[in-house]
Amino acid sequence: MPKIGVYICHCGENIAGAVNIEEVKKFVEKLPDVVVVRDYLFMCSDPGQEIIKEDIRKGLVDRVVVAACTPRTHEPIFRKACEDAGLNKYYFEMANIRDQCSWAHWHEKEKATQKAKQLIAAAVAKARLLEPLEDRYVELNKNVMVVGGGIAGIFAALDLANAGFKVYLVEKSPSIGGNMAKLDKTFPTNDCSACILTPLMVEVANHPNVELLTYSEVEAVEGTVGNFRVKVRKKQTYVDWEKCTGCGACVNVCPPKARVPDEFNEGLSLRGAIYIQFPQAVPKKAVIDPDACISCSGRWFGEEPRRTKDGKPILAPCEKVCPTGACSRDEPRDPNGEIIELNVGSIIVATGYRVMDKKYFKEFAPDSPNVITALQMERLISATGPTEGKLIVPSDIPKYLDWKKKVEKGKEAKLEARKPHVITFVSCVGSRDERYHTYCSKVCCMYMLKQAMLLKEKYPDLDIYIFFIDVRTPGKDFDEYYMRCRKLGIKIIKGKVGGVQRLPDERLLVRGYDADLGKPVELISDIVVLATAIEPNTDLKDLARKLGINVGAEGFLRERHTKLYPVDTMTEGIFICGCAQGPKDIPDSVAQAKAAASSAMSLLAPGKMRVEPLISEVNPEKCTGCGICAPLCPYGAIEYVEVDGKRRAKVNEAKCKGCGVCAAACPSKAITLHGFTYEQVLAQIKTIARKGIIEEV
């Protein structure tokens, strides 16, 4: 006969405030096999755990049921307590009477109490059928893959590499650097973004423990914690990176017809089909964008060159000008690139974010070239931007580029681009908006202030208006930063802009509202900057699916627990950091990256890991060899072995992850999923169905 101890937690007021503990205790005491019922203010606290341990040590109980919060966070804690007191830790079961009872039914105290009774009865019913299990150990591969080469990915990779772990840093663009590389300066210190980022890019690229895989994407992931097998696609660069020195000669000769909007400059300028992502790129290598390349020499890779009348081969300008032969088109190239396989023990996802395009916001005249996103503004004021940081209205950028071309050719020319006098910033564009994203993008308030400050300090005559719904500046030194802006004379207006209309001269009529004045306001502005929402990258969902990790309703990666496990995921061994997890600024991204790196380290450092034995097992006596289970297993964990001349199923413990699909399907009930056996789950269900009455075993 099992001796079950039931321990009911008050969780301060969290449970006791809705559930009548005394009443529950009286009920639980009468349940079959229950020998001890105790309650305590915080069962998970040290004294709380001690109560349980004491009962186990004294031999009063040999099964433990804790009625408290959710097993998702607290089961491991109580299991550990059982184990410490000398009880097999799988003789433990939890009843979730907080998250799924008191909290949800706070205003229906009597019914919450009744429900708590049923939940505990169900846990007791299961506890009577628990079996002792032994933990397993798996060997861990100590390599780590970091996906995403932005500031978060770089820091995660560096920390791991410095600690002696081998890191594969996978980045989909030709260069690492991410969005931070596009920024001009960074709040709240106004450091030059490139100045603080570039050295880190170089450091990570040159680190002996880091293998950089840029222009690469994760194709498939198999395996589990400690032993992930990853397929990475190295995309076709069409340039021999072994030979490319990043001199840039090819870039300059790519014909104008092959020009497309430059992603790095957020479409404010054009790049060639062959391009180097940006001047400070790491690695600084050229790639050919096959969609943009017009094969101006009439020759694709691996094709015979056309020849002039006198038989000389006609080469593409890029291959002609390349000093090292990296651009040669002599050899064919596989457009699919190359698949390489990595074996890693842990994966860190740091794929960052993108900003929403302005095109969605029809009320803000997105057709106007002078309505730009904040990231475009960042490029417009950056010294590496399309105008080398010269502030002109974006509609005149083509004029600037023409002028620059003339000057470069040594011609004399006058720049006739208009300088802005009024710049208006609009906050919460696509954020806090039911039509797009309901969340706050977190960094917009601060970067609008930053851009305004940089502009105002450089051009004191500029009139700058920032329309906020409300100014959000929590963070170290942030509100001081905000006050500096006010003192600089930047006009802060509380109220959202509802419309922007184009004027014939490409200026813009901005219609806003000033909550302080309680009136609509309008103004004519040369540039309107939209603080468009930060959103997850389009392929994030795909990646999450490949990795088997969750994506939240808003599309960002979901952490295991918001507060306690902020960089963990539901899949053991996979960690997340940076804006892939949610909008955040650089300090937060870096902090999370370091947290993710240290989580991966503490997981992998011991070299092996304890794994819960909650997996399937086949009873060969009962198995009739029908073969139904094997094709169902998502991990290919079911094998066949000879038993008395018959083929019987067997679960490969290393591969099984414990989903129970096989157990549910087995026609002869020969498969048991430990921890969730048929009898155990059924006992819970029956007990609840009978409103707390436990069936006699």
Add this chain to the structure above:
Amino acid sequence: MEITEGVPPVINLTEVAEREKEEFEKKVSELIIEFGAENLLACMQCGACASICPLARVGFEWYNKKLIKAILIGMKEELLDDPTPWACVACNRCTEICPRQVAPFEVMFAMRRLMVEEFAIPTLAIEGLRSLYEHGHAVYMTGREARKKVGLPEKPPTTDSDEKALQDLRTILKNTKLAELGLIPME
């Protein structure tokens, strides 16, 4: 226009809240939601609606954003005499841009419906309803020179020339809240 009459310079929130609790059966916001502004509570007072509201632009007091706020804090009496909701052109630009999908236009019209219950309805609106009931047209003219001038029959093919249809329309109107409220005589 004495649009601000009845609204004191200081709005005493305690009083407003007490009055809402004690004097009214339902919260103003609940009524407004019942009358069609389902998403009222989603409003975050960003002001986008007001920035393009024609009424705000020409100086009415209780344009969309402010009306919503007043409703949310429980004001009612102060709003009943105000003409703003009845001036709403129903242009719906606010609905189109509202980031919270509140549909401020719906709030304006829900307010009209609330005011109608309190018989705070402008004479012109009553006239329109009476004309709708009598002729099937809110705008109705007896003089038919214009139609004749452009070569059309004197009566359009509407309820104006179709007695059965007019009776049908009246039957419909008699089965609506219009009849319940008794705003206009219905034989």
Add this chain to the structure above:
Amino acid sequence: MISETVKEEKKLKFGLFLGCNISFNRPDVEQAMRKIFPALGVEIDDLVGQSCCPTWGTMPSIDIVGWCAVAARNLALGEEKGIDLMTACNSCYGSLNEARHKMLKNPEIMSKVNEILAKIGKKYEGRAKCRHVAWVLYKDVGLEKIKESIKYSLDGITVAVQPGCHFLWPSEVYPDKEEDPFNPKVLRELCKALGAEAPYYTKLIDCCGMGALRSTDPEKSFILVREKLECIKEEIDADLIVTTCSSCLIQLDDAQEKLRKEGKINFSIPVLHYVQLLAICMGFDPQQVAGICVTPRDEIIKRVLEGGKR
């Protein structure tokens, strides 16, 4: 080729929904429609027994079910005949489509409405909708056909377009939608098809101030129409204002005269509903299709008839 033949065979037919303004105030608009549509191969049905849409100040201000019931009776007239309605008034377009949208979105409203309709032996299932003449001309008739049908073109004439609010918002409820409801193109395209210049101007989508605002406070209403007119004058110096809404037509036409008399503006720009302009270009008698106005139109009509002969 085959698909085109099929398209030809499918006869366009709509129930002509007049509304109050056009029936009594601006019957020349009605006349214009009665002329142009048959000539463009669009059959129109009178929808005998139709009533007020109902307009915003009436049932929509009293009760949603009542509003929908009146609208549903009108829509049912078309549904019974298997045709959609067509209107040249934005208010009717807005009220009917908003009501339909509410009924489709909320089955409870729909069933209450049908309980009421049952009393007069009618029902409405949400099939028939109300189309806007501008969309019918743009999408169903097509710009090519319009170009072919006109006798006079508007070469050299600059028009300011006024699509009007209920042509655009809330875009959710309308059967046809502008690609960008803040930068509408349909009316501009329609005017260009007649040979006119129809440039963008800053306050193109601003409200004219008509409707309840006009009846509640005419002075305030005139602020809006004046801003709009001044923008038109200053930015594009239009020869003509073209609208597809009967309310905008009345407001822009009437108020302009009042503002001029009060000395608040010193110019005069004739205003026409697009169907009137099209009718004139197609050669119909201007007296019949555009005979009623406050701001004089004679000059511009003369210019069209004399200058624009094709």
Add this chain to the structure above:
Amino acid sequence: MSEEWEPNIIVIACNWCTYQAADLAGSLRYSYPPTVKVVRVPCSGRVEPEFVLEALINGADGVLIGGCHPGDCHYKEGNYKALRRFKLLHKLLTELGIEPERVRLEWISGSEGLKFAEVMKEFDATIRKLGPNPLKR
């Protein structure tokens, strides 16, 4: 228990999604009817048809299986297995005269706390309309 009949609803929930959603609903204080009781399984693919039958025959008035959205299964495709079994079981139960609304399959992800609460409210209302489970022994 009170005199009046109250539905008894069992939710068999996947640990990685619907169970989490139930936790989330609680921590965000979205209330839903206390008639709902969740039993945790590792995956909706673990759910055996017998669980549903036994729940009904032992007195549950409604049974809901909660799994991850298609494509999001923590174990790759357990939820598809659940769906396949459910489709057949549901039709079978309908043939046996059980109201189809009594037994339900829902995809509720771990982040959909609100959806969990809404679905439960709605399910409770549905079961209330249907009345007590006639199979109750």
Add this chain to the structure above:
Amino acid sequence: MALKFAFYLAAGCAGCEMALVDLADRLVDALGELEVVFWAPTVADIKYKDLEAMPDKSIDIALVDGAIRLSEQEHIVKVLRQKAKILVAFGACAAMGGIPGLANMHTKDEIFETVYFKTYSTDNPDGVVPQTKCVVDGKYELTLPEFWNEVKALHQVVDVDYFVGGCPPHHEHVAKIVEAIVSGNLPPKGSWITDGKSVCDVCPRNPANKGKTREIVKEVKRTIEGIPDEEKCLLQQGYLCFGPVTQGDCGASCPKVNIPCRGCGGPLPGVKDFGARAIASLASILDDSTVDQLMEKYPSLAKLFYRYSLPVATINKRR
């Protein structure tokens, strides 16, 4: 001393008796060990009252085939239970309700309506339906047994010692049972007399028996569709074969002749509800569209999955 042996046919088709007779000479051998005290009317024409008069527990072993549907059947099995030391539910009907059990999808009224009025061959102008009592010629009272509202398996009426599946039980299996009975080598009370392995276990078509892995089934076929490949697993070919979920004491005799198993052998040990298990197993290896196809092609899933076992199902009749 010969064992006193009884055999009673309840609501069944007598196929189980045929199966016993099919033992031929082996039965003749066994008969030396058996004394048939009741097997009416086939073998020993003994009246019910004679049976009732026998002393309790005077019969060593009694076999019942057929389900329980009539008051008469209920009465006799109760008597048999009293008189017999060992009572065996012999064959699918007695053990699980069998084919007659499918009547639980219909009410008594519906069945009468069909049988006595609706079938094409019925000519019943006076609307006569069976009465439990009637008087003939004013003086002879005749009785008919009562038709119960639902069909039951034997153990739902009386305590049963052993169960034997099959429709009918395979003669080889019957031979083993007879031998077991004669030798007294019987399993614990309440069990099925079975090898406990599935049809697949003994089926030559089972891919697992050939060292192959099963594949997900991508198409469902009814038996009337196409001609099955004689080598390949029927289920794999889309024919819904219940071999994996059914006891294979038959030696897979149906699959061997191209007929998919329908489950007459009964559920594997430890399985309570045959239909639920069949759904759990079969649905798992179908793909999405195949599940829909199955539902389209088989108008009644209850009659498919509970062909032999509806009365003993968790939900055992239509409500």
